[in-house]
Amino acid sequence: MSRLLVVEDEPAVRVGLRLSLVRAGHQVLEAATAAEAWVLLGQADLVLLDWMLPDEPGVRLLERLRSDSRYETLPVLMLTARSGESDRVEGLTRGADDYLTKPFSTPELLARVQALLRRSGRSGRIERGRLVLDLERHQAYLHDTPLDLTRREFELLAFLARHPGRVYTREELLERVWGQEFMGTARTVDQHVAQLREKLQEDPKSPLYLETLRGVGYRFRENP
Amino acid sequence: MSRLLVVEDEPAVRVGLRLSLVRAGHQVLEAATAAEAWVLLGQADLVLLDWMLPDEPGVRLLERLRSDSRYETLPVLMLTARSGESDRVEGLTRGADDYLTKPFSTPELLARVQALLRRSGRSGRIERGRLVLDLERHQAYLHDTPLDLTRREFELLAFLARHPGRVYTREELLERVWGQEFMGTARTVDQHVAQLREKLQEDPKSPLYLETLRGVGYRFRENP
DNA sequence: GCCCCCTTGACATTTTCCTGACAAGGCCAC
DNA sequence: GTGGCCTTGTCAGGAAAATGTCAAGGGGGC
Numbered sequence: 235m236s237r238l239l240v241v242e243d244e245p246a247v248r249v250g251l252r253l254s255l256v257r258a259g260h261q262v263l264e265a266a267t268a269a270e271a272w273v274l275l276g277q278a279d280l281v282l283l284d285w286m287l288p289d290e291p292g293v294r295l296l297e298r299l300r301s302d303s304r305y306e307t308l309p310v311l312m313l314t315a316r317s318g319e320s321d322r323v324e325g326l327t328r329g330a331d332d333y334l335t336k337p338f339s340t341p342e343l344l345a346r347v348q349a350l351l352r353r354s355g356r357s358g359r360i361e362r363g364r365l366v367l368d369l370e371r372h373q374a375y376l377h378d379t380p381l382d383l384t385r386r387e388f389e390l391l392a393f394l395a396r397h398p399g400r401v402y403t404r405e406e407l408l409e410r411v412w413g414q415e416f417m418g419t420a421r422t423v424d425q426h427v428a429q430l431r432e433k434l435q436e437d438p439k440s441p442l443y444l445e446t447l448r449g450v451g452y453r454f455r456e457n458p
Numbered sequence: 459m460s461r462l463l464v465v466e467d468e469p470a471v472r473v474g475l476r477l478s479l480v481r482a483g484h485q486v487l488e489a490a491t492a493a494e495a496w497v498l499l500g501q502a503d504l505v506l507l508d509w510m511l512p513d514e515p516g517v518r519l520l521e522r523l524r525s526d527s528r529y530e531t532l533p534v535l536m537l538t539a540r541s542g543e544s545d546r547v548e549g550l551t552r553g554a555d556d557y558l559t560k561p562f563s564t565p566e567l568l569a570r571v572q573a574l575l576r577r578s579g580r581s582g583r584i585e586r587g588r589l590v591l592d593l594e595r596h597q598a599y600l601h602d603t604p605l606d607l608t609r610r611e612f613e614l615l616a617f618l619a620r621h622p623g624r625v626y627t628r629e630e631l632l633e634r635v636w637g638q639e640f641m642g643t644a645r646t647v648d649q650h651v652a653q654l655r656e657k658l659q660e661d662p663k664s665p666l667y668l669e670t671l672r673g674v675g676y677r678f679r680e681n682p
Numbered sequence: 683g684c685c686c687c688c689t690t691g692a693c694a695t696t697t698t699c700c701t702g703a704c705a706a707g708g709c710c711a712c
Numbered sequence: 713g714t715g716g717c718c719t720t721g722t723c724a725g726g727a728a729a730a731t732g733t734c735a736a737g738g739g740g741g742c
Contacts, residue, residue: 269563269569272570304577385688399594399597401595406576418688419689424730424732425690426689428733609698643701645701649722650699652721
């Protein structure tokens with residue numbers, strides 16, 4: 235299950251996309267404008283981006299996005315209106331990982347989404363030493379032994395493990411793992427980190443998978 | 459909390475911006491002209507720059523600013539009047555990190571400011587000879603050996619290293635690194651500088667990374 | 683209803699930060 | 713050169729802050 239961000243100003247199209255995608259087991263975030271999209275980008279595993287938006291052309295959003303180190307590798311699927319000049323479209327969607335011309339069939343949409351997710355590594359597996367995360371099954375393994383992680387635990391671990399070495403503040407983690415609608419305290423993160431450490435059977439003598447940077451936040455160990 | 463410089467000649471707009479930004483927890487500096495702005499640039503973490511200014515077009519200020527090594531990476535958010543010729547706007551705002559067309563909504567403003575600040579503060583590395591600061595990892599390296607710096611130490615070092623050769627008084631450092639709410643003595647800075655020097659293993663025979671300017675303050679060595 | 687997960691508060695522990703006192707060093711006047 | 717004055721370096725103890733830990737309560741799903 236992945237988080238897909240649908241950027242589309244036409245409500246009917248947006249709802250249609252959402253229904254198809256949710257039915258296929260994905261989580262869907264929605265934005266009607268480029269500005270809204272920009273705020274939600276951090277939470278997305280893949281973006282479905284409409285060609286025309288009220289505030290800014292989709293391509294321009296794409297450019298801005300690509301020049302931001304956080305989103306360099308974020309898969310983007312461009313949605314374009316049917317046009318005879320498909321070459322032109324291709325040129326303009328440069329930077330997108332794939333595109334679809336409207337109207338498109340649901341199976342085709344799902345197939346391309348699936349392919350992109352698999353390709354991007356946001357679906358599939360993350361391997362960090364003896365720790366393996368199977369994102370599709372939502373299952374973690376340590377030395378090939380399945381771990382019993384809850385949803386939040388798994389998502390937190392997966393998020394941190396995706397960028398080893400990089401520090402995230404509690405606030406960033408809340409925003410990107412919990413979602414920005416979360417209104418609780420930042421200490422919640424600590425609790426989940428503690429749970430994870432226990433389940434990962436990290437004993438004090440061996441280096442931790444999840445490192446604390448006092449005064450800053452947490453990070454996944456660089457060389458596990 | 460960051461320092462935002464609002465460059466806008468229309469008092470009403472300026473005040474509106476200030477209120478929104480202060481409410482969001484930022485500190486705001488204001489300038490009504492390009493000349494005023496130029497003086498305050500050194501204290502800003504991000505600039506909100508109006509397109510039209512009485513003494514000089516905002517874009518020209520932007521150009522001057524970009525060609526000054528001190529401000530090469532200073533994030534600039536351009537404020538433009540709504541215009542049909544969005545392509546023209548795009549061309550002219552080159553060099554800006556983002557832009558907003560007036561009138562804009564407060565949430566959008568805040569979201570973009572937030573995004574820019576995160577991008578600027580947390581991305582990239584600073585390399586000064588054998589000393590490397592990885593801001594994303596919040597980790598310093600000396601000859602590729604990771605250093606164990608505390609939060610304040612890292613932030614102080616990062617701040618000084620960002621502007622090699624430039625002197626900062628203890629008061630400036632307290633304000634910029636500690637934050638304006640800090641109420642302690644200036645000697646605290648000395649203590650942290652001393653800690654840093656020790657951890658950087660600077661021996662008296664080799665030139666120091668952190669230089670003392672008697673009666674003035676500290677600075678990062680120019681050619682490390 | 684029951685169970686599991688998430689969240690939160692209280693308390694314990696660890697680490698960092700700050701400060702005051704004293705030592706050392708530079709600068710100037712003589 | 714040398715003494716005094718002012719600035720900076722050094723050290724260590726205590727305060728403050730951040731994190732770890734534990735346990736209980738609430739809410740949602742089965």
